[in-house]
Amino acid sequence: MAKIPKEWHQYFWEVDPQKVDTQKHAFYVLGRVLEFGDREAVRSARKIYGDRQIKELLLSTYSRGLSNQTIRRWQKVLKLKPEECKKIFSVRSKNPTWNY
Secondary structure (H helix, E strand, O other): OOEOOHHHHHHOOOOOHHHOEOOOOHHHHHHHHHHHOOHHHHHHHHHHHHHHHHHHHHHOHHHHHOOHHHHHHHHHHOOOOHHHHHHHHHHHHHOOOOOO
């Protein structure tokens, strides 16, 4: 089981970071670091997971946990096409976090 690096523990306040498998829960770990991580943590996460997995995260329902600011930043960094960006926001709107 791959564990969360000690420097990232501060981003996982509601769980025991020692018990989170970074491969099994890759989207959770990656999302947390992209949303709350400092520049060095994001750089490390990008090295570990790669741009392909960041894109997969953005296109998945796990992107609901990311702010619009974080999503827009990664759209620019990854140079996503406009139609891919529409897909990201349609996934977010079809799967609302709150059940009203």
